[in-house]
Amino acid sequence: MLELTDEQRQFEATIREFAGRELAPEIPARDREHRPDPELFAKLAALGIPGVSIPQRYGGAGLDWIALGLACEELEYVDASCRTALSVHAGLCLTGIYQWGTEEQRQRILRPLAEGRRQGCFGLTEPDAGSDVRALATRAHREGDAYRLRGQKVWISMGDFADVILVFATVDPALGLRGITAFAVDRELAGPGLRTEPIKEKYGLRASDTAVVYLDDALVPAANRIGEEGEGFKVAMSCLDSGRYCVASGAAGTIRACLDMSVSYARQRRVQGEEIGRFQLVQQMIAGMARDYDIARLLWMRAGWLKNQGQRSSRESALAKWVNSERANRCADDALQVHGATGFSEECPAARYLRNSRATLIYEGTREVQTQLAAEYALGYREDRPVRCPLPAWPNEEEAGSEHSRAPS
Numbered sequence: 001m002l003e004l005t006d007e008q009r010q011f012e013a014t015i016r017e018f019a020g021r022e023l024a025p026e027i028p029a030r031d032r033e034h035r036p037d038p039e040l041f042a043k044l045a046a047l048g049i050p051g052v053s054i055p056q057r058y059g060g061a062g063l064d065w066i067a068l069g070l071a072c073e074e075l076e077y078v079d080a081s082c083r084t085a086l087s088v089h090a091g092l093c094l095t096g097i098y099q100w101g102t103e104e105q106r107q108r109i110l111r112p113l114a115e116g117r118r119q120g121c122f123g124l125t126e127p128d129a130g131s132d133v134r135a136l137a138t139r140a141h142r143e144g145d146a147y148r149l150r151g152q153k154v155w156i157s158m159g160d161f162a163d164v165i166l167v168f169a170t171v172d173p174a175l176g177l178r179g180i181t182a183f184a185v186d187r188e189l190a191g192p193g194l195r196t197e198p199i200k201e202k203y204g205l206r207a208s209d210t211a212v213v214y215l216d217d218a219l220v221p222a223a224n225r226i227g228e229e230g231e232g233f234k235v236a237m238s239c240l241d242s243g244r245y246c247v248a249s250g251a252a253g254t255i256r257a258c259l260d261m262s263v264s265y266a267r268q269r270r271v272q273g274e275e276i277g278r279f280q281l282v283q284q285m286i287a288g289m290a291r292d293y294d295i296a297r298l299l300w301m302r303a304g305w306l307k308n309q310g311q312r313s314s315r316e317s318a319l320a321k322w323v324n325s326e327r328a329n330r331c332a333d334d335a336l337q338v339h340g341a342t343g344f345s346e347e348c349p350a351a352r353y354l355r356n357s358r359a360t361l362i363y364e365g366t367r368e369v370q371t372q373l374a375a376e377y378a379l380g381y382r383e384d385r386p387v388r389c390p391l392p393a394w395p396n397e398e399e400a401g402s403e404h405s406r407a408p409s
């Protein structure tokens, strides 16, 4: 479980090299200027990253869940906004369509997304429905072979760039959670009833697009409904299992970045004639980062290993997301502190890590929601039952092994 295969190791090295070459030079300016990169997704697609854990027969790279986690960790080590784009595409959008879509939908809708020809995102949150999905108000009305969607989604990562938005709407508010239904809203088919608008001047993740999605009778063919009417809540929760896994593995990248930069600075900055790394209170912060990196890596790998077995990982993914996001935020704060006033300047990435990691305490279930989940599992108020649409175990017979998988190089 803990040892990477040669293929995973090679993949990790490829992503690391890509992030250092393509993302690192640009990200300070893009962050400063609140500027998402419209070419980013195409760059990821050239490496086969968008469909990394989707089987080749649906257009993916045919690698496993650990590879997706490695990609998230390596991307966030350099650029959390890039990891967010991958999370919402691969974790939240593709997994839902893969798990709950029909064979025809996997070929027609999933394939171009997995091949990186089209970009996906996930639209659950509304102005009055964040943590409380029950309050979701976007309506879906069936009209013959299509649905009309009316409502508003807010804080949708990559909403302005996505070709396909996995939108959750209710077919009947009186049914509560059992009315919620998932739709793959295709920008090319939705007509003028679909409009997106960027949210400007965010506190963090400034190089990431975050949008408001307006649905004014947006058209969705009935063939783009994912799962049955009323199954949308289950679809959303299984998407979040994978999305949280991506957030957790990404957070490990932030922690490692904080550790590396703090070690490097503590070895060269001298105060009272000593390297600051010799001071115990500085050592305490660095020790915390080293500890937190190992914890974070182990937690996301455990969830990835379960996913590779085709097992449900709701508890483990939520726990990894909770612990890793909190620790990443704490490590970013400590990294800033280790750098003194230098850490307070824009030339030092610690402030960017601090702002970016703050978002992970909010999205895909706030810190408080994750805390509540952990307590409910511990108290026995909540337990994971097998899902109706499980992930296929990995490696599977059809595509196992390096000779079949299309590992990006």
Ligand SMILES: Cc1cc2nc3c(=O)[nH]c(=O)nc-3n(C[C@H](O)[C@H](O)[C@H](O)COP(=O)(O)OP(=O)(O)OC[C@H]3O[C@@H](n4cnc5c(N)ncnc54)[C@H](O)[C@@H]3O)c2cc1C
Residues within 6 Å of the ligand: 088, 121, 122, 123, 124, 125, 127, 129, 130, 131, 132, 154, 155, 156, 157, 158, 205, 210, 359, 362, 363, 364, 365, 366, 367, 368, 369, 372
């Ligand atoms: C940068 C960013 C990107 C995002 N991307 C997406 C995306 O791609 N798709 C998408 O659908 N959404 C996205 N979101 C939205 C995000 O998922 C929601 O903001 C989140 O679910 C919280 O909802 P809310 O903001 O309405 O807060 P609320 O639900 O209004 O919560 C407010 C406060 O109350 C607390 N609270 C709520 N319920 C409880 C409870 N039961 N017990 C204790 N405390 C509670 C919360 O923890 C929080 O502190 C994004 C958000 C951000 C910031």
